[in-house]
Amino acid sequence: MSPKIVDKQAKKYEILTAAMRVFAQKGVVQTRMSDIAEAAGIGKGTIYEYFRSKEDIFAETYRQVFEGTEQQVMAIISADLDPETKLRKLMTTTVDGFLGDGGEFAGIMMAFWSEAVRNKDDRIIDIINLQQIYADYRRMISAILDEGVLTGAFQVSDTFMTASVLIGAMDGILLQCIMDPDIFTPTQAVEALLESYLNGIKK
């Protein structure tokens, strides 16, 4: 009378996690459905009980990773903090979000991003609109910088450009941490970045 009871939500999450592992390891394009199945310890067909397609998995994995960070970022933006603190918090949170608890998201981030960067396919853009994401980030950070200029905390001629440079620096730092995790932690690096950037390195 009663069928096999399975926590569909939990199993879906398991598959998602397995997919992330494989995506991080091999990249999205090179990952075969059978790789994900094997990683999840299930049959190939079972995946399709939980996801409609490989693309669907990709989209869900992406959401899984980003939703958390996005919310945290929003909270910081609307918090009542002085510009410098806000900038620090925003950058630290972003980097931490990307690297997850133990850096486990690093690889999957890389996979997402390298996929999005060169894929002009509309279907991918629907899932990850990197251009949009960057535009949003630039807007948020330049708003903080503008605020700082108004309050007299910062001296910046082109806040939009400066925002871009800060974001770029974050990305580049993350990349190095992902590729070579032993050299330094991203948090250390972001602090170094802000330290130098805020104060200048020229004597």
Added chain:
Amino acid sequence: MSPKIVDKQAKKYEILTAAMRVFAQKGVVQTRMSDIAEAAGIGKGTIYEYFRSKEDIFAETYRQVFEGTEQQVMAIISADLDPETKLRKLMTTTVDGFLGDGGEFAGIMMAFWSEAVRNKDDRIIDIINLQQIYADYRRMISAILDEGVLTGAFQVSDTFMTASVLIGAMDGILLQCIMDPDIFTPTQAVEALLESYLNGIKK
């Protein structure tokens, strides 16, 4: 030395150039041999007269792109310049090298890099040892910074970390320029980066 050999070299180069164009446009994995053949205006089979495999093309394309930049960088490193000028030149040259005459290398760089970043495949590492490349760059830049600290031009506590941050910033800026070429030129951005970074943005 015979004319035939010269022709072979020229044709090989043509194919390589065609491959770069397509790689830049579609990414390495998504590029089909037929795409390259078409772009080069030759038959599909002909490619195999000049290259052993798709991977071989990838490796050679990579070498083609980097050899030029590498030599320029080396020249700057060993030139007799003050640290600040050296740093400016190094960064500007790197960015220009990546973007080529008219930004044509940008896409191919992206393609290489997104390939290398997530591919831990030994075969890819043999071709593009990104970890090594970054290590080299960090060493070069931190040497310049060390020199600047010695001469009193810079005030940097951790030159290695600062070097990493600068490299990261360059990468990140390039990424944004590639993805959204209208917002600013990489040269502008690098100048803004150096300006802020050298002088600080804090009042």
Added chain:
Amino acid sequence: MSPKIVDKQAKKYEILTAAMRVFAQKGVVQTRMSDIAEAAGIGKGTIYEYFRSKEDIFAETYRQVFEGTEQQVMAIISADLDPETKLRKLMTTTVDGFLGDGGEFAGIMMAFWSEAVRNKDDRIIDIINLQQIYADYRRMISAILDEGVLTGAFQVSDTFMTASVLIGAMDGILLQCIMDPDIFTPTQAVEALLESYLNGIKK
């Protein structure tokens, strides 16, 4: 004999009816077991409590549909009627049997028949021996025609051929009614067929 067995029979019939509906709508090959389960309002696995396989369902559905018509036809054949009436009744009954109460069998007939027509697979022939069915029909109708010739009611040189033509006409009319139910009812068409066929259209 126990209530359970009765229940089983009833449920089996329900599944069969559901299967017919779906077969009629999508064709046998395109019908999925899950479609049948859904149409029957039961679980996919439950079907296998009543049928061994999809093919088994197909066979049973077929028997279900034909048994009724076959018996009616037999009754007409052995009835004591004049040849013309017998012919009319036989054809009308056949067409009505195919179209069911409200034309609901039309689609399933089509499904069976298109399956049988092209499938020379032994397993299908075991289930629907169309060749045999047509041979039987030809025999029955030519017997009626022979009778008519003997009694002087008909003037037919080749009763076997004429029987074939009549059967063919019935089939073809049914097909058109199924494909385009608005043009005319099969009963109308059969009457028109008999009218013309019996009297000729040539002035």
Added chain:
Amino acid sequence: MSPKIVDKQAKKYEILTAAMRVFAQKGVVQTRMSDIAEAAGIGKGTIYEYFRSKEDIFAETYRQVFEGTEQQVMAIISADLDPETKLRKLMTTTVDGFLGDGGEFAGIMMAFWSEAVRNKDDRIIDIINLQQIYADYRRMISAILDEGVLTGAFQVSDTFMTASVLIGAMDGILLQCIMDPDIFTPTQAVEALLESYLNGIKK
């Protein structure tokens, strides 16, 4: 300098012929691309050098078969013949067209038709709009009958219905010939049909 020269047109036709054979034998849905490849004596991938998809093959096979017949039919319609001759010619030509030189098209016709009959898929309707085909045929034949009524050759109350019956009869006869080629030739059957139909079988 010169590549392998292949008559692409000829090879395409060969594959088409092979496909027809298999379609006729197994039906369209049950035919696998590998079946066609095997029947054509080529590799699976080679098919895709000549056709975009299985559906494409289906459509082309269909056109291949029908184009000839269609033109012949048009010629008859516009010829200057008396109604009875026109009707005879039209029906004979149609039946002959369906059966090809040695009845080789019979099976493929069956396959097409059973596909079209139950497939409400838009893609199939785009290829074979059976409803349209039947409507056209009904129009053509009823026009001939109308003409016959005007000239006093025929005595028909409902020419549209009579046309439908005639078409149906043709279809049904073809079906029987295809399923059981030994009983009679379609030409014989069509002649018997016209003979009876035109003159009536009632004494």
Added chain:
DNA sequence: TATGAATGAGCATTCATTCAT
């Protein structure tokens, strides 16, 4: 030497059937 026709390994996806509950 140059070519593109031919190929088959490889992959995403579907679905009849099984089986643990």
Added chain:
DNA sequence: TATGAATGAATGCTCATTCAT
């Protein structure tokens, strides 16, 4: 008994590579 989660064989299609010309 009833169920639906799990499965893998099967299938359409792609594309790097080979090879006859």
